[in-house]
Amino acid sequence: MKEQNNIWIISEGKMADLDLSGICEQDASKRVTEYQISELARYLLNPNPISVEEKVVGCRIKYRPHHSGLIDRLKNRFFPKKTAPSEKEDALTEEIISASRIGFPSFQDDDLNRHFIKINELLRQYDPAHKKIAALDRENIEDVTAVCEDIGGNRYQLNLQGNTGEKINYVMNSISKRVNVVFNKAYLSMGLFEMRGFRFPLYNPHTNYRLIKYLQNNQARYCVLNGNYQLEYPVNDHELVNYMHIFEQSIRTDPKLNESLTLCTRGEGKPLKLFFSTKLDQSYTEKHLPMTYRxxxxxxxxxxxEKAAVANMLNNNQRIVSFNYVPRSESGRQKLCINISVLHDIKALEPIRSRLPQLYSEINQKAPSSDIGRLYLLDSMRGFQYV
Structure with a gap:
């Protein structure tokens, strides 16, 4: 497998005898299932924090409540206004966002990139948002959070350390710049992984680790060991292991996904996010079918x-792998690319097995057995948008 594909995730499992007494606090089975996993899988399963670069585009200010005068307090006591909590909160908060759309250069010429960064630095002090933040009345502020934005335009708040003055100074020094942001781990939530923490250009397909599946108190457990069978970390979320199997099969069967990941290992693309889901946004119909079935x-x-019946079955038992990245640009204009691999479980076709045996047989040959069932590549899509 590793010889055929530069990118790989996890091998097939093999039964082995392994003494885990020096690793597990409680008694564990000596009969285990051992998988080899790649550097990329080790990163995705790792529960330790990762650091990525993010762009600060502004801040969110929470002001202190105003102290009303005697008359206002009496009016509020005898004639209370019904105000929703969200309205009160909105009245005390303000977002200050930079209007600058100047992104970070991605020319192939590094000297040209550095030149553009210097120009951006010189222009930053003239940003209206920068001036507004500098003029804030710090005594009237209760809290400040930075607002970050990824290349796709998605924003989130970043909690800051220190007093109000230190937080404001941080935002002023960081606005429209890249800063290091720490996430708890590569797995964010709900099937979503942050991929920027993995150094793709340093990826070595010949380096491998061991994922061990064992029984403890009649419950399946997982842990990752290094080449010397020393503990790297436990894997407490079993769904993460399923994601690794799905990712592996997608890479092996979808040339487009393999190509996208390979671009990142060559330094010709910047990885962003990896997302696993169970249903496409758009359903298949007898008039809208993947190429395999057409x-x-x-x-x-x-x-x-018959086509309608089959199309309906294609919308069930799906496993979707979405990978987005930014290819290195020659013109400086960046585009966000996404590759979507749609895997389908052969068991969804059981209702037509006897009625349409030829079709079932044709698809059955494309679905190898694995730890996650028998999946085959149903569809592969690719798209992009300029950012």
Whole structure:
């Protein structure tokens, strides 16, 4: 597998005898299932914090409540206004966002990139947002959080350390600049992974670690060991292991995904996010089918009713792998690319197995057995947008 594909995630499991007494606090089975995993899988499963660069585009200010005078307090006591909590909160908060759309250069010429960064630094002090933040009445501020934005335009708040003055100074020094942001781990939530913490250009396909599956109190457990069978970390979320198997099969069967990841290992693309889901936003119909089924339908001359029945089955038991990245630009204008691999479980086709045996047999040959069932590549899509 590693010889055929430069990028790989996890091998097939092999039964082995392994003494885990020096690793597990409680008794564990000596009969285990051992998988080899790549550097990339080790990163994705790792529960330790990662650091990535993010762009600060502004801040969110929370002001202190105003102290009303005697008359206002009496009016509020006898004639209370019904104000929703969110309205009160909005009245005390303000977002100050830089209007500058100057991004970070991505020319192939590093000297040209550095030149543009210097120009951006000189212009930053003239940013209206920078001036507004500098003029804030710090005595009237309760808290300050930085607002970060990724290349796709998604924003989130970043909690800051220190007193109000230190927080404001941090934002002023960081606005429209890249700063290091620490995430708890590569796995963010709900099938979403942060990929920027992995150094793709340093990826070595010949380096491997061991993922061990064992039983403890009749419950399956996982841990990752290094080449000397020393503990790296436990894997407490078993769904993460399933994601690794799905990712591996997507890479092996989808040339587009393999190509996208390979660009990143060559330094020709910057990885962003990896996302696993179970259903496409758009459903398949008898008129909108993946290429695999269009060819089979034409081959066996199926009628519309049969096509509709099969199309409905394609919308169930899906495993979606979405990977987005930014290719290195020659012109300086960046584009956000996304590769979507759609895997489908062969068991979804059981209802037509006897009625359409030729179709089932054709697809069945494309679905190898694995720890996550028998999945095959149903569809592969790629798109981009300029950012």
């Amino acid at each position: 060819k089979i339908f034409d081959m066996y001359k199926m009628n519309l009713t």
